[in-house]
Amino acid sequence: MKIAVIGTGYVGLVTATCLAESGNEVIGIDKDAGKIATLEAGRLPIYEPGLLELVQRNRREARLAFTTDLAGGVQRADLVFVAVGTPQAADGSADLTALWAVADAFADVLNGPKILIIKSTVPVGTNRAVADRVAARVRHPVDVASNPEFLKEGAAVDDFMKPDRVVVGVRRPEVGEALRELYTPFLRTERPFLVMSPESAEMTKYVANAMLATKISFINEMANLCERMRADINDVRRGIGHDERIGFQFLFPGAGYGGSCFPKDVHSLICMARQAGLLPRIMQAVNEVNEAQKRVLGQKIRAHYGADLKGKTLAVWGLAFKPRTDDIREAPALVLIDELLAEGVTVRVHDPEAIPNVRAVYGDRLVYCDKPYGALEGADALAVVTEWQEFRRPNFDVVRGLLRAPVVFDGRNLYEPQAMVARGFTYYGIGLQGGGGPGTT
Numbered sequence: 001m002k003i004a005v006i007g008t009g010y011v012g013l014v015t016a017t018c019l020a021e022s023g024n025e026v027i028g029i030d031k032d033a034g035k036i037a038t039l040e041a042g043r044l045p046i047y048e049p050g051l052l053e054l055v056q057r058n059r060r061e062a063r064l065a066f067t068t069d070l071a072g073g074v075q076r077a078d079l080v081f082v083a084v085g086t087p088q089a090a091d092g093s094a095d096l097t098a099l100w101a102v103a104d105a106f107a108d109v110l111n112g113p114k115i116l117i118i119k120s121t122v123p124v125g126t127n128r129a130v131a132d133r134v135a136a137r138v139r140h141p142v143d144v145a146s147n148p149e150f151l152k153e154g155a156a157v158d159d160f161m162k163p164d165r166v167v168v169g170v171r172r173p174e175v176g177e178a179l180r181e182l183y184t185p186f187l188r189t190e191r192p193f194l195v196m197s198p199e200s201a202e203m204t205k206y207v208a209n210a211m212l213a214t215k216i217s218f219i220n221e222m223a224n225l226c227e228r229m230r231a232d233i234n235d236v237r238r239g240i241g242h243d244e245r246i247g248f249q250f251l252f253p254g255a256g257y258g259g260s261c262f263p264k265d266v267h268s269l270i271c272m273a274r275q276a277g278l279l280p281r282i283m284q285a286v287n288e289v290n291e292a293q294k295r296v297l298g299q300k301i302r303a304h305y306g307a308d309l310k311g312k313t314l315a316v317w318g319l320a321f322k323p324r325t326d327d328i329r330e331a332p333a334l335v336l337i338d339e340l341l342a343e344g345v346t347v348r349v350h351d352p353e354a355i356p357n358v359r360a361v362y363g364d365r366l367v368y369c370d371k372p373y374g375a376l377e378g379a380d381a382l383a384v385v386t387e388w389q390e391f392r393r394p395n396f397d398v399v400r401g402l403l404r405a406p407v408v409f410d411g412r413n414l415y416e417p418q419a420m421v422a423r424g425f426t427y428y429g430i431g432l433q434g435g436g437g438p439g440t441t
């Protein structure tokens with residue numbers, strides 16, 4: 001099939017590349033000339049494991065190309081995916097500016113029947129609004145389908161190649177069949193292809209993210225309570241997870257969720273509910289708990305040192321909102337860094353991939369270290385905010401030797417509290433008996 005993908009960000013670039021990998025002829029379109037130039041030079045504008053090799057191979061085999069020319073790209077395609085950003089607007093709703101711009105541009109250059117497929121996460125009713133808007137401007141028939149994306153940054157290629165399920169929202173069965181054909185190569189392990197109305201497809205994406213965000217806020221609230229009750233969330237987690245109705249997944253306490261999806265999608269769902277005259281109590285609570293959770297590490301640090309942090313130096317490991325990505329949108333690490341900077345703390349940071357993005361925000365206000373141990377030199381303590389694999393088993397003798405004092409604030413419960421104390425550390429985790437610290441394990 002001939003396919004255009006508009007928006008070559010985290011979702012669009014993976015979509016375009018994986019569709020090319022399955023034999024389609026794909027053009028990735030973006031208005032960001034810098035991104036397109038980077039891609040044309042055979043490099044990636046983002047970090048995503050396994051993606052570079054696929055992009056390079058498919059470009060070499062002439063199945064994948066990139067352009068800023070929306071008209072040319074759209075006119076050659078039968079299927080046109082939209083994967084532009086839908087960030088949070090000031091009022092909490094989804095900002096659809098980019099989507100409308102693309103819908104109008106698409107309508108203006110339409111040269112024959114095509115299927116427009118909305119992959120961006122958009123409020124329920126957007127499919128209908130886009131269809132009406134395009135129909136008002138064109139003479140050719142246009143089907144607008146919804147195909148929400150469930151990939152996870154850091155595992156995006158695998159998720160796209162072997163999805164749990166593919167959801168499409170269509171108004172005509174023929175459109176569903178065209179999309180089924182497109183996705184068949186990815187569904188060979190009997191994964192379901194679910195056809196529903198566009199409204200249900202749009203809603204499915206929000207409900208999935210809301211459920212996941214709810215699990216995180218739930219376990220974080222329970223972790224904070226464990227600390228006060230002198231219980232240990234690690235034991236409690238094991239104690240509940242063996243119940244198959246509960247399970248272990250997505251029930252790890254931490255420093256709060258971030259990223260470009262959960263925060264904005266929860267807010268967008270809250271707006272949708274309010275507009276529909278409902279009170280979204282759970283979603284409001286999920287959001288409030290998360291905002292508070294992003295401040296828990298800062299509270300533990302203040303509690304350890306007393307009121308005055310001025311003049312201290314803190315090392316921060318992990319800046320991306322989660323491991324295996326360079327994405328720092330809404331990352332909990334940024335909340336901690338802002339708090340520390342406001343208190344006059346010198347902050348030495350390390351992340352395997354996210355430093356360029358962090359530097360673009362903070363400039364010379366932080367000390368950037370390209371090695372984890374480098375960040376520890378002369379620091380009064382270490383705070384771990386993102387659970388990159390390489391932070392899980394450091395050489396603790398080296399860590400203790402480099403830090404001015406052996407103090408670790410572990411925002412992801414990566415380390416075993418008793419072992420840390422035995423190694424001579426003052427150790428704070430999330431949801432541990434008494435919150436960690438001296439004499440608590």
Ligand SMILES: NC(=O)c1ccc[n+]([C@@H]2O[C@H](COP(=O)([O-])OP(=O)(O)OC[C@H]3O[C@@H](n4cnc5c(N)ncnc54)[C@H](O)[C@@H]3O)[C@@H](O)[C@H]2O)c1
Pocket residue numbers: 006007008009010011012029030031032035083084085086098101102119120121122149150151152153260261
């Ligand atoms: N990032 C994720 O993990 C993820 C997962 C599932 C769904 N989503 C959803 O997918 C959508 C895209 O997310 P993302 O993280 O890839 O965003 P992104 O910001 O990384 O990428 C969006 C791209 O769209 C481009 N763009 C914006 N306006 C354009 C226009 N008029 N013409 C051409 N290109 C334009 C931007 O330049 C950018 O490259 C969002 O709705 C998001 O909620 C994201």
